[in-house]
Amino acid sequence: MSDTDIDTSFIDRTFLERIDDKLERLESMRPLPPAVLRRLNEEMKLMHTYHSNAIEGNTLTLQETKVILEDGITIGGKSLREHIEAGNTAKAFDLVEELAKGKVPINHVNIQRLHEVVMAGLVEDSGQYRTRNVRITGAVKSPPDWSKIILMIDEMLDKLISDKTHPIETASFLHHRFVEIHPFTDGNGRVARLLTNLYLMSRRYPPVALRKEDRKKYYSALRSADKGNLKPFGQFIARAVDDSLTLYLSASGGADELIPLKELAEDTPYSQEYLSLRARQGILDAVKIGRIWYSSRNAVESYLSEHGIKESEQED
Template identity: 40%
Template structure:
């Protein structure tokens, strides 16, 4: 008898992401993988493991997996297209859902295929289409090797905020507050100099990719440069830079949103990067496991 990742997460008081990571690292005996799903024995015990929680403990694994990927047969164009389509749908659903979009994963897929969902706001439809176009633009930027600039950030935001034409791609001109957050976003007159400083510091940053992107993401969201769409734009920027550096994009799940919020709280209340680093490292490690599993199975079948 088996239970799902979600059932195990609810039983053990963990996030879905954490359970998937433990499965991929072999920390839960008897776990079986079928495609992209994990089946966990119903009598499995909650793992007592702290090593994976530290981003630094995963960095070596991530680099080892990147090196292993380089030795395997590359995906065909058809395989890449299929994986990109699946990722784009799930990524669009999760990133929008974190910000309050009401479309389900299935409904997001349908909207991206040109269908209209009854009784769902037009705004939700436009957000799904806008996010897909923004991610496709990010992929084009990666192919071109474009440097991250304020204009690139504004261009991505312009596509994300498809339902607010007057606010697309422009820094906000009014103060804002984030309800329930300890951080107070920058005053409008400080946004431009803070963004220039952020990009300058990012360019000079010599940290590993996980730490570098955690620092950038936390700082970007703290500035909160736009009136709306900051979270979606910020997560797209993380993937832009990950992909430019040769890593796969990551998809922060809606089910892990509380862990994501806690990472911001830890940064603003304690100045700690650790929780965001852990989150990014776990997701990146899991994505690499997915690629390795797919390519290893494909090679074995040949």
Template identity: 40%
Template sequence: MQQLKRSIEKKKAELDRLRPLRPDALRNLVHYYDVELTYTSNAIEGNTLTHRETAELIEHGITVGGKPLRDHLEAEDHYQAVRWMRELASRDTPFGETTVTELHRRIVARSKPEIAGFYSDHTRRIAGSAVVFPNPRKIPELMDAFGRGLETAPLSPASAFETHFRLTAIHPFSDGNGRTARLLMNLMLLRGGYAPVAVRPEDRARYLDALEQASLVDDLVPFQTLMHERLDATLEAYLNAFRDALPGPSERDRPPAS
């Protein structure tokens, strides 16, 4: 793990040296990864839209015949929530409990408006899992403490990943807990100068197993390891994209337009 953390900090330092990019190049990179975050986060929750279908919907408003309306609404909602998350990450505004409920509200605004931003008042369970979530009567108190801790949490990868786990362990909402936790995690990563992490469909089994192990036996190491690996790989991808977006030698030597 220490070697992984050193690799992450080395790549982050290189990423910082490459900043700032031209606004047009940065917009293209950000848009690409925001579509990626939307597709992957929804896909691991069972959304049937493919990566290309998600991009076509977001970029051109093209819906897919035969696919559920809710899948389209989830994609549109999540993308808008990602955009809001990025805007918030660029500010110095503190975040806390209301940030979490607002993220959730945006994530399910059209797909499940009846639960958007509201804590669950019934028992939550995950099919096939032995994890037991807190009694719904305890959710307001738990989330108050969670929000106060969030206000002073360090903006490090380990802290962001632990925050993700803690929110899923409380599981305060009737649906959308994982998507909210992943966006909250990425809010912290972006605020700390890192890249946002996508949990891919191929990571799903390991990701869910690691979360379950953290809940059942209080062992967060597998989850931290997986998420640090994903951050390391994402930083490498970001660096490659940033390098490709840099102007070539002739372009750098060209005088600015008057």
């Protein structure tokens, strides 16, 4: 087994409580109107497809990925492989949705099935565990001997069943442990991100998209986990879940509607720059879309009630 484990909590409790509160609010809104749910799911499929492939070096833009998926148009100047990656990842995301709805457990069959879909036409051994040893440039340690893969995945799956920690901590463990085992010759990161969504979605969380802009932070957190410290990676996954919940809650409109911080700041004692700082620190509940920070009136009111008076007095 890995030095990393999930017998103890490693994500900030206050942050998890905020996430739990958001999930509870989302549950109270369900079932969402079919048109709203369809739009959200399509948006998350696009975001996951674009960002997951971009993390691996795919140069398609978000808009180009959208055109390929929705219109089947070929993008000039882009490789055939990049087009295949877009189509495959979207199909694999659809499969994750199907498995999550059916509450199908994560097992060897579904792990290999996801790999077969996401890597079809890209590698000769899609859907098959590797039968040779590999090395990863820059990795803290080499992946285990190929002959140990099935046993190590069995141990990982047993851990998922017996684990009693928070689902987001378990999802973080699953993601890291899977890429650490590195069961396939290629495509392990793509499958890990799909499995993370399968685990979360089967527990009523919305899907997440790990963003290309956070690629360095993503790999740095994984390297820390390789050394036995899962905390940075757990916090990274928790932030992605929190952002996704914010997006789904905003679909209801009203006080949960996402509004640029520039606009929200006008009704507070603080500047846009100051609120952006608090958002980056994770103290103000906000989500960054592109280069712009968004929050909601509910989140700002909650922030002001908890921090506003104290900070105002300090500023005086």
